[in-house]
Amino acid sequence: MAKLNINGKSVDVDVDASTPLLWVLREQLGLTGTKYSCGIGICGSCTVHIDGKAVRSCIIPLSSLSAKQQITTIEGLSTDGRHPLQQAWQELDVPQCGYCQPGMIMSAAALLKDKPNPSDADIDASVTNICRCGTYNRVRRGIHLAVDISKRGRS
């Protein structure tokens, strides 16, 4: 039995310790917003935050995690779906099929935590998620718009 902290709640997980975090989230906790696509840590569809940093959850075994770490999934990014990125994404209609978007948003959210006003080069370096529909230009605009939305919220 392992204890984890997911989206601010302590949860018990009774599953083989080699199980990747992605499958713990999806199959033990019913948090299916985090997606499986490549399973080898490349595409980023499974991106979640551990202590605020974006990680590929498909290659992180349960055994490497502790209850002290704060794990955040797309379901826990905001309580009301109004994170600046979610607002920006909605305003620009960023998603197409939408499958990669939870991971894309989580990557962008970690970037904004680290750099509240990222440059295009920062985005290029941090948002390495694959989108086959091709939403990249709206993702970029969405990140910049989220910065504006955050500023408006604070003023």
Place this chain on the structure above:
Amino acid sequence: MKKERVNISRREFLINTTTVGAGFTLGLYLPLSSSVARAAEQTTSAPTEVNAWVVIEPDDTVIIRIARSEMGQGTLTGLAQLVAEELECDWSRVKTEYPTPGQSLARDRIWGSFATGGSQGIRGSHQYVRKGAAVAREMLIEAAAESWGVPKGECSVSASVITHKPTGRTTTYGKVAAAAAEMIPPFEVELKDPKDWKIIGKPVKRLDTVDKLNGKQVFGTDLQLPGMLNAAIKACPVFGGKLATFDAAKARKMPGVRAVVSVEDNAVAVVADTWWQAKTALDALPVTWNKGPNAKLSSASIAKMLDEGLTAKKAFVGNKAGEAKKALKGAVKMVEATYAYPYQNHATMEPMNATALWSKDRCEVWCPTQNGEAALDATAKAAGLPASKCEVYKIHLGGGFGRRGAFHDFVTQAVAIAKQMPGTPIKLLWTREEDMQHGHYHPITKARMVGGLDDKGDLVGLHMRISGQSILAAVNPKWMQNGVDMFTFQGLLPDGDHAISYTVPNLLVEHAMRNPPVPPGFWRGVNINQNAVYMESFMDELAHAAGKDPLEFRRKLMTKHPKSLAVLNAVAEKAGWGKPAAKGVHRGLAVCKAFASHVAACAEVSVDDSGTLKIHRIVAATDPGHAVNPQQIEAQVEGSFVFGLSALLYGECTIKGGSVEQQNFHNYPSMLISEMPKVDVIVMPSGGFWGGIGEPTIAVAAPAVLNAIFAATGKRIREFPLKNADLRSA
């Protein structure tokens, strides 16, 4: 006036779609619109089906039925716009739902085709969905007029509010819907003049965005059913090979494992409590294969087969004008080149999956599909039941790109597994590796291009010989015409949706069909991808050989193709063709007609001394006739470039030992945001026709970039993807 009620009632529809064969209700788990679940609770104020396309709730919410599938391309919203336009309903109260293929069957295909491919979603159904909406509108107005005892002609409607003009009395769609459903539909309705459109043509927001931002959107992979088990599968990696043996003893004892089963004659699956357990056990399962006749197939052996076709005596003719071979003999200057285009995988972000529940008298499947009716056929066939005893519930797709339309191998497998575990829902999910190796690949072709110029540098003859794979021969031979696959000639045909954009005085376009045993499939853009690369690259070669500007060279051949010329001129003007670009930046052009739309692109690239390519900007123009949602067209054009440029830069499946060598995104990469150019989209609908959107522009991205690379480096790349090419200046 009342009509006899022939339609199945809304209530019955609900019961049928929320009850499954095993006798338990799955309403809460069904991926249908929330209105259905809510309606199921409201027995006293149920929504009313006015007709097949329109359901109205008492609170004026309008539910529009969408038969085509949403896979990111925005068709769901576009089709809803078409219906809402004629219905005159309040757009802010519109919701959508998918009718099921089983209901379609029971109602004599009242919703028409469910097929979502070939950029057909809008252009293939705009007429009948608008008509359905107009009929519903007339029935609603008539119901209001009848309730007031006034002539219908005295009533008007706007945003779901019906007004009796002389008295100013009003009512709403929600209030008259039940009465409207009893009216006799008008025999004829007139569709609006496009100049009167208020919702069509507007950049309205998509209807399916919000749930995609918070993890709530249920994809096939996310489906949960009570008592459901999960399956992982491995099929013989060699095309045409079969399952020989497997030793289940060890796997059966692994955590969570419920069963190890063979699937059809070529695969083995592990069923477990969770998918991760199933996959872990499958990885540990000793399996042997009968590799079959293709065990020695390789990329080299396939290339040899295609090379033979390039010069073979016999070939199908797709377009012929004048005497190309004769004209070439008399040409002052000859230009020759051979191009090659590889196999590519669709690589949808959501791997193939389906969930099936089988019992001896009913089979149900939940799956992402581009064609619900085809999924139902596959279900019935695999279940050994008539289609009337089967049902398919469509789920939004995590990418389609052609992989989930003509092929339902994943459904067949899921049903085959479920059939071995009656009464238990089985969710089958492929690994990325399985998805990469068991695709229906973009067909492989080569093309030999020969062009002749006269002493003025004008094109006098062009002979194009394509050699390679036919999709139809493998997928749907019934669509072939006397053995010819006319799809092979997309973008090169004399006329129609895929007409060539040039008038060449002496032209011969041929196809020597060579079909290697690697399954081909429709792949976003289909055959325009390689045909536009061949034709547009070669046009550039001809222009340079003639010492002419590539734009002027094309223009001279396009005087009889004014709409194609207009999009080409539009990109040239916006990009500043003929004017100096930024230092080190070079431009390339491409134009094409595909899926009835006219498209062009101008790419701006630079290539540094080490041969590293940067695509700075692509200006793209589309004339789709009617533009239903300009902001979604922009999104599709941008997206098509990601698909087309990923193919150009990286897309290649190679064959060794009868298998695809690539396994995952590490050796089948896709472009990233850091590689994405700025895209300037020009939407220029000229009216009078309906062209497709999802695919056409994909064709012009690659050749525009290739022509710009030539301008930058003097190198003409004729084999793809570019990851294999040395782009350092010639």
